[in-house]
Amino acid sequence: MNLLDKRSLGLGLGAAVLACAVLPNVLSAYWIYLAISAMVGAVVMQSFGVIVGRAGVMSLCQMSFAAIGAWVVLRLNVAGAPGGLLVWLVLGGLAAVPVGVAIGLPALRIRGVNLAVVTFGFAVSTDIVLNADQFPGAEDLTMLERPEPFTGDAGYFVFTVIVFTVIAVALAALARTRLGLSWYELRHSERAAAAHGVSVARSKLAAFAISAFIAGVGGGLLAGQLSLVVPSNFAMGQSLALFAVAIMIGPHHPEGAVLGGVFGAVMATIMEKAHLPQDFGGVLFGAGALLALRGGMSQTDLTRTRKRERAARKLLEDAAGPDDALPAPPAPPVRAVPAAAPEPAGERRPCLDVRGLTVRFGEVVALDNVDLAVPEGAVVGLIGPNGAGKSTFIAAVTGFVAGYGGTVELDGRPLDRLGPAPRAGRGLRRTFQTTAIAPELTQYEYLTMGAGRRLPRAEADELLEFFGCPPGEAPVSIVDAGTRRLLDVAAAIAARPRAALLDEPAAGQSAAESLRFGARLTEVPERFGVSILLVEHDMELVQATCELVTVLDFGHVIASGPTRDVMDDPAVRAAYLGAADVPAS
The missing domain is CATH 3.40.50.300 (P-loop containing nucleotide triphosphate hydrolases)
Structure with a gap:
């Protein structure tokens, strides 16, 4: 891990601790609720960060995976399953994994807009299924209990920050593995990745599986925030809006995921204060996504790249030293046949x-x-x-x-x-x-x-x-x-x-x-x-x-x-x- 990565990790962990210590004590109940919404949204944005930001796959169904996670959490709550919300979150995320893999199978053959249509079709199908029946516990108003000591809104905010931070650190560690690096190669060239021995199929399916797991956890957190959820909480339009935010901001970086969650949480309030239609927020997100696509880089990518390039140019200057102004040395002599060859090549x-x-x-x-x-x-x-x-x-x-x-x-x-x-x-x-x-x-x-x-x-x-x-x-x-x-x-x-x-x-x-x-x-x-x-x-x-x-x-x-x-x-x-x-x- 280089110095810049260590510094970013330290700053991120420090910011998480500071947020947990300060915000619950200074924000009103309404803004605490919005802060919880922002962190839940940030967790879901991390799923976009894996599949869209890292692997470069156009997926429009992440909220459908979140709905699966919420459904499982609420079903376990109704059944009185042991373990509590923390265990149920993991189980809800795991329940979304096979669905994510199934949705990822078409990505092995198609890509781009065609794949986006397939994932959006799944989101539409999920909407139809969810609207045909209520979530578990909705009919008899079975409330979901939060784990101790996070029962209040202030405590639950701390809980969501902890979950977000754990996922962010895990993804940062994963990004340094061969699998994590292979996602960046897939985003730029599947042929180059295959030439390096990367199984494109396994790498893509892993991206879908991990992103589905994270989205499922995010859906479970939303169920913990609201106690009871309705199908409109996971509408396909939300997947579209969050996808646009992902393109614009870059949620494969923790700060991008947090910004995406904040935008999603406060945009409705901003539109209301500005006396604008709620749908206008989606228009703004779409315009920002188009600008990011035109520039070829999300906002957090742009910011991080500039920092890395400044640090690297100083490194190159230090490595060059005072001799960098000297002319390049003459080309070394070349020979037609290596002298060490024990016998003719033929x-x-x-x-x-x-x-x-x-x-x-x-x-x-x-x-x-x-x-x-x-x-x-x-x-x-x-x-x-x-x-x-x-x-x-x-x-x-x-x-x-x-x-x-x-x-x-x-x-x-x-x-x-x-x-x-x-x-x-x-x-x-x-x-x-x-x-x-x-x-x-x-x-x-x-x-x-x-x-x-x-x-x-x-x-x-x-x-x-x-x-x-x-x-x-x-x-x-x-x-x-x-x-x-x-x-x-x-x-x-x-x-x-x-x-x-x-x-x-x-x-x-x-x-x-x-x-x-x-x-x-x-x-x-x-x-x-x-x-x-x-x-x-x-x-x-x-x-x-x-x-x-x-x-x-x-x-x-x-x-x-x-x-x-x-x-x-x-x-x-x-x-x-x-x-x-x-x-x-």
């Missing part, structure tokens, strides 16, 4: 072996019977003009293209029946032409995500220094595009895979930067035990780093073998290199 056992790979998109044959092997401890190049099928080759080999012909083997084990995440878990990693790194992550967090394990700080520092990246505490939001590509490569290597497939990692770099990157790349097999397949258009880089090269043209292999021999092949010069000579290194 005579080594293949780490990655692709045979007869054929990919068709309708009538278009993108790859036609392509053979390619990456020997152990080698850097192998894959080149060809735009549209030759290079990226399609990487996508098919790493499992992002289904239904291909041929075989893909890693260390002699077939991978053809596996999807992207299992292939990544077996030791086959890739990068993409366009990076999609969550900007709110630090470089340390992104390397941890790529490694798929808790990465020791010393190991992360070694990787960052090796690839020429800034200090690991720097957030990705202040890292330039070229460095992000290097960070992507570092994340792939951090997993210590058997083979890494790099799709144009040097794009956008200067000639000197490209040569420095090439020098590092030739050391990767020996230093980290990772064989490399490099897709590049920079012929100088390819000749400087690759022992073997395969050339594609219109999905066909037109040449394959040692780099110098391939570059001298007349067919390669005619089809790809043209008439101009390319200097050999």
Whole structure:
């Protein structure tokens, strides 16, 4: 946990203690009631923070999960079940979990507006079911007793603050785990998450389950506040309004959840004092959500990002010191073949072996019977003009293209029946032409995500220094595009895979930067035990780093073998290199 996170946690806990000590003694009964409503709303907003703020899924049915939690709490109260409200809250949250998972299943196939329609349909169905019958205890006015010593409104406010704080701390701890980090990746790119070995299905369903649990707890708290609830307390319109607030404020941060709860609690009072229709509050929330979507960042995200960037820029300045004005050192010498190679690459056992790979998109044959092997401890190049099928080759080999012909083997084990995440878990990693790194992550967090394990700080520092990246505490939001590509490569290597497939990692770099990157790349097999397949258009880089090269043209292999021999092949010069000579290194 970095210094900023520790300070935020300390400030948050201090604010919670202060609120419990001061507010019940200074607020009137009416404002205490509104404060309870704000904290109950803040708990429900935390459920939006998980599914909307972290995972980036459009869910419009969180109040339906809250209704399930309230129903279970009231039913247990009527039945006189042991444990009291505290235990019933947990049971109400757990009752919402299987429903949350069921609602999350469509998210494995659809997303965006289509998924929002599905979740909103569930909210409508819940409204119909709730209005068909009353909540338990409503007919005979069975009141819900609050736990000791929180029976009064002032005490119950303290109780809601405690519940909110416990959930906030648990979510903060979860955010630092692989599951929590995977949600941020899902929000920006499901393909990148799968390439890092994340099971997109499990991660999404976990987000729905945890958010449903929190919403169910929030519904139980509302039942404890009102003792008796009615269907209108969980109307589908409330889910819409809270969703808009979530987009606008960002409830995946505790302060955002509290602000969302406060807005929901006092908006009706503000509209009444201003002599405006109650529905006008929803219009304001919708307008704020549109502005946040246009800016691409919620208000709390914007505030936190600015703080982290200010701290990180000072860190970068301190790390650079007085030498930052000096010119960059000259590019280190590069060699075509690593000196430590015990034998020619063509005579080594293949780490990655692709045979007869054929990919068709309708009538278009993108790859036609392509053979390619990456020997152990080698850097192998894959080149060809735009549209030759290079990226399609990487996508098919790493499992992002289904239904291909041929075989893909890693260390002699077939991978053809596996999807992207299992292939990544077996030791086959890739990068993409366009990076999609969550900007709110630090470089340390992104390397941890790529490694798929808790990465020791010393190991992360070694990787960052090796690839020429800034200090690991720097957030990705202040890292330039070229460095992000290097960070992507570092994340792939951090997993210590058997083979890494790099799709144009040097794009956008200067000639000197490209040569420095090439020098590092030739050391990767020996230093980290990772064989490399490099897709590049920079012929100088390819000749400087690759022992073997395969050339594609219109999905066909037109040449394959040692780099110098391939570059001298007349067919390669005619089809790809043209008439101009390319200097050999």
